[in-house]
Amino acid sequence: MTVETRPLNFIEQLITKDLEEGRVQQVVTRFPPEPNGYLHIGHVKSICLNFGLAERFGGVCNLRFDDTNPAKEEQEYVDAIRNDVAWLGFQWHGEVRFASDYFEQLYQWALHLIREGKAYVCELNADEMREYRGTLTEPGRNSPWRDRPTDESLALFQKMREGSVPEGAMTLRARIDMAAPNMNMRDPVLYRIRKVAHHRTGDAWPIYPSYDFAHGQGDAIEGITHSICTLEFEDHRPLYDWLIENLPVPSRPRQYEFGRLNLNYTITSKRKLKQLVDEGYVDGWDDPRMPTVSGLRRRGVPPQALRQFCEMIGVTRSDGVVDMAMLDYAVRDELDKNAPRAMCVLKPLKVILTNYPEGQREDLSAPGHPVRDDLAERTLPFSRELYIDREDFREAANKQFKRLVLGKKVRLRNAYVIQADDVVKDEDGNILEVHCSYDAGTLGKDPADGVKPKGVIHWVAADTALDCEVRLYDRLFSEAEPDSGDRNFLDYVNPESLQVLQGCKAEPGLADARVDEGYQFEREGYFCLDSRYSQPGKPVFNRTIGLRDTWKQQS
Ligand code: ATP
Ligand code: MG
Secondary structure, eight states: OOTTTSOOOHHHHHHHHHHHTTSOSSOEEEEOOOSSSOOBHHHHHHHHHHHHHHHHTTOEEEEEEOOOOTTTOOHHHHHHHHHHHHHTTOOOSSSOEEGGGGHHHHHHHHHHHHHTTSEEEEOOOHHHHHHHHOOSSSOOOOOTTTTSOHHHHHHHHHHHHHTOSOTTSOEEEEOSOTTOSSGGGSSOEEEEEOOOOBTTTBTSOSEEEOHHHHHHHHHHHTTOSEEEEEGGGGGGHHHHHHHHHHSOOSOOOEEEEEOOEEETTSOOOHHHHHHHHHTTSSSSTTOTTSSBHHHHHHHTOOHHHHHHHHHHHOOOSSOEEEOHHHHHHHHHHHHHHHOOEEOEESSEEEEEETTSOTTOEEEEEEOSSSSOTTSOOEEEEEESEEEEEGGGEESSOOTTOOSEEBTOEEEETTSOEEEEEEEEEOTTOOEEEEEEEEEGGGTTSOOTTOOOOSOEEOEEETTTOEEEEEEEEOOSBSSSSTTSTTOOGGGGBOTTSEEEEEEEEEOGGGGGOOTTOEEEETTTEEEEEOTTTOBTTBOEEEEEEESSOHHHHHO
16 A cells, blocks of 8 residues: 555544644644664654655654753764664755754743743752652642742752752752642653753753753744654643643644554664663674664665555554564565565585586676566676585485485576586585586577476576675564563573675676665575675675565464
């Protein structure tokens, strides 16, 4: 189903109504990442939703960094996030924005709330505040500082801003209702003292606004019409609305929530992903096993596949766990349509064609893709010594094994029919070479005796083969829900999630392989050039995904 033909999701229905009834003239959405890690597949859902709505309804979508926590945020993450959003194929409106751009305005609005008697400086420490807050079943108690004079709060808040109050000694809190059933309305903290340098504002601010105080106000400043976030913020919506109502903000955005994406066999928490990186379980945020955008990209997943996946899973108001097989499906579907074909032998076994003239070479040609005529034909040099995969040869086998067997025939893909005549072994009985004869009359034709070999195997010519490394990946976790309940996700990291094969032999045309392009290695799967470890003349290929779902067969 395409974007145009599928039924509208609940947010699209809502927006359609807002436009029809004139509540909104132009849709303005935003994607608001916190720059404290790299984007993951869960964020892709939010990106596709926010940017997709803007595209669909002729609106715009901003990219705003929610940089209100100086301790965890870094420029590296800002750069990576911008890069990832652009790679996914989305263009944000105007310049990138930052919550920190609004620090001065937010400070002024905080003063406004104090003057209106709607905020106060509180001197309870963190433990006391927790105690006064009450529980889900018991109301909270008023802070002893709640009714201090406005002027006193104003003076203290200014002191906090100047940096003369120690960390933890005071906070600014909204004055709402300590008995509210919704805990977020029990005089939430609007500002904390943090004497930590910020990645953009340096030491200019010793106080930082809370997420709740920064987020909706940032939306209002930018004229966001639909502020879309995940369900865990549903309980924050009354506070979002309270702040918008009680501040002289330039517009009145509204918040809507949707169900977050959870994917089995992986995790979608930046904190946990960071732990995998920091503790060396993987080799960086862009490790091809990571569910990060940069990891998926390095793995060879095309951006169109991620967008298609998000279309497939849809947008609803409930959380759920999506089966990794759906992502795999989207990836295979996209690569099958677009990936040029090639041959690469992962576990090479030498084949010598004893009846092929020494020193002779033919340039055979093969289609770039079975149906895409726009993908150029490939040239496959053919000569007396070839490589086939070790797993494609057996000395003896039953009929199920439709590959090369001693005394039998097989077709070399895009080339001739050969017959295995003899094997050469070392002292330990390991097969070193297979001696075969080729049938010169079988290029693009059946053998003259009419006996068609059952199997087709891939190969490359030995003298012109491109030597390469191939990295095979499996799921990062061996458990479907590695972080459920009281599980420690680190206990379930799949020790076989990376397998490195050296000395693989690829058809020579792959010397021109480009990063960010997927290739189908015939009979093996989809592969891409690794952007980090490849060297001139010594490429490294990552397996993006196999041709079929091997997990289904195992479980
Ligand atoms: P994490 O839990 O990984 O730290 P986060 O929600 O704290 O994620 P943000 O950078 O604040 O990360 O997220 C930016 C936006 O992406 C938010 O609007 C958030 O709701 C959304 N988002 C984050 N994770 C998911 C997910 N798994 N599915 C859908 N949207 C998500
Ligand atoms: Mg967040």
